[in-house]
Amino acid sequence: MCKTLLTTAVACSWISGFVSFAAFGQDAQSTAPGQATSAKNQADVQELVRQLQMLKVSYAQEVRRLRVLDAEVQTLQSRLAGKIPVAPLPAEAASSNESPYAAGTGNNPSIENTQAASTTQSAQVSSSTQSRSVQDVLEQQQNAYFSRKFTLEDDLTYNHYDRAELTLNGFLALNAIFLGNIAIDRVTSDSLTNDLIGRYAITPRLSVNLDVPFVGRATDYQQGGAGGSAATLDEHNSTGKGLGDVNFSVNYKILTETAHRPDTVLTLGVTAPTGQAPYGIKWVNVASSQYEEFAIPTKQPTGNGVWQATVASSFVKTMDPAIVFGNVGFIHSFTRSFNDIDTDPEVVTPGSVKLSNVYYFGAGIAFAFNDRASLSMSFSDRINGKDSLRATGGPWTKIIGSQANAATLNLGFTYALSPHTTIVTILGMGMTPDAPDFTLTFKIPYMF
Incomplete structure (x- = not known):
């Protein structure tokens, strides 16, 4: 009986140990994949x-x-x-x-x-x-304001001319001695022009301009040789003032500046003959002696007297810190008839006037110093041929000495006074006899 009980106990312990080992193995197997x-x-x-x-x-x-x-x-x-x-x-x-x-x-x-x-x-x-100084330079060189809806500009320009000529009235004796009168003719002219300009931007690429000038001119005439003496001078002056020729123009930006091309603006304009025409103004003899001839005009003109059409283009390229600009243009004058084109006070001659076409061009460079100031230097030239006159029913006659080549060297300074106002100063120095000796211009555009 005891052996049977002992055998049963040993068998049970073996069975329980085997079951525990099997369970432990299963737990170990289930734990290893979880850890991995x-x-x-x-x-x-x-x-x-x-x-x-x-x-x-x-x-x-x-x-x-x-x-x-x-x-x-x-x-x-x-x-x-x-x-x-x-x-x-x-x-x-x-x-x-x-x-x-x-x-x-x-x-x-x-x-x-x-x-x-x-x-x-x-x-x-x-x-x-x-951008501000560059913007001012661009707008001044292109004469167009595309970034502002409306701009009102007041320009004041002063021109000074001084011309002297030696006149010989006589003959050479023995090819060495001059017999006759030696006279020195000198003409000094000063003009002051106040331009009131309105610019309106219709779109960012299209704008219109209206320029209304008021002109005042004073010309002083001097003639040497009065009374037969070369040392004696006779002097008289003539003045004129009033409305000048009104100009209307349209500006269109045909190309926008990129890395390889400049900003390009096309300008089409027309000038109306609203000023005093120079044709038909009488010249009177103001010599101190009845045996001499010294004629001056009774008044000075303030306009050209004819309708004109302008086609021009301007180019601007920014190259930090410099701005390179240029322009080229053509002005065509239309033939116009007048009731009197003669300068003789006692003669009235109806006729027509045909001014020569004008070609102009210019180029320059500007430097932007800071956000307000910039300095520019440029060259401009204006060339025209001989003008023509024709009495009614007669042939056209060229006016001797009417052709001109006016070249000017310009120095400009631009300074922004406020976010809406800029002052521009330009000094022009004549490089040819047909150009003014010097020109001084002040511009104050107010941008709305």
């Missing part, structure tokens, strides 16, 4: 975190590049359209204060965002520094 899966998941998470950090760094760099490119685009747009951004865009200002990144990355995204915003602001400040 957990380790794999941790490795995947670490890899994703690393990739995310790399993407964050790359994103920060791309944001910085985008802001720099955006600043460059705004700089070009401000030069072309005349807009002056003075502060960062709202989105840019917000992004400089808010960071979309979490802390703990290799590079500090908030610092990168701040640097990017600072780069953008610096580029915009640079654009603002150049």
Whole structure:
């Protein structure tokens, strides 16, 4: 009986041990795959975190590049359209204060965002520094304001002429001795023109201009040899003032400046003969002796007296910090009839006048010193042939000495007084006898 009980107990212990070992084996087998899966998941998470950090760094760099490119685009747009951004865009200002990144990355995204915003602001400040002075130069050279809806400009121009000629009235004796009168004729002329100009921008590429001038002229005539003495001078003067010839023009921007071509504006204009015409003005003898001849006009003209049409084009190319510009134009004068074209006070001669076509061109360079000031230097030339007169029913006759070639060297200074007002000063120096000795111009455009 005892042996049976002992055998039964041993068998039960073996069975229970075998069951426990089997259960332990099953637990061990089930635990090993779980641990492997957990380790794999941790490795995947670490890899994703690393990739995310790399993407964050790359994103920060791309944001910085985008802001720099955006600043460059705004700089070009401000030069072309005349807009002056003075502060960062709202989105840019917000992004400089808010960071979309979490802390703990290799590079500090908030610092990168701040640097990017600072780069953008610096580029915009640079654009603002150049855009106002550049805009003033562009608008002055193209005679068109496309960025402002309406501009009222007041121009004051002073011209001075001084011409002296030696006149010999006699003959040479023995091919060496001059017998006769030696006279010196000198003409000094001063003119002051006040132009009131209105410019209206219909579209960003189309504008119209209206120029209403008021002219005042004073001419002094001197003649040597009065009374038969070359040392004696006879002097008289003549004046004239009034409305000049009104001009209306249309400006159209046919090409916008790119890296390879300039800003190009086409101008079509017409000039009405609203001023005092020079034809039919009588010349009277004012000599101190009845045996001499010294004639001067009774008054000075303020206009050309004929209708004129203008076709011109201007070109401007910005090359920081310089601005290169040029223009070329053609003026055609239409034939016009007058009731009197004779200068003799006792003669009335109806007839027609035909002025020669005028060709002009110019080129120059300007430098923008800062956001307000710029300096320019340019050369301009104006060429025309001989004018013609014709009495009614007669042939055309060329007017001797009416052809001209007026070349001028110009120095200009532009300064912005306020966001709406600019003052422009131009000094012109005549380089040929047909050009004024010097010209001084003051322009004050007020931009609405």
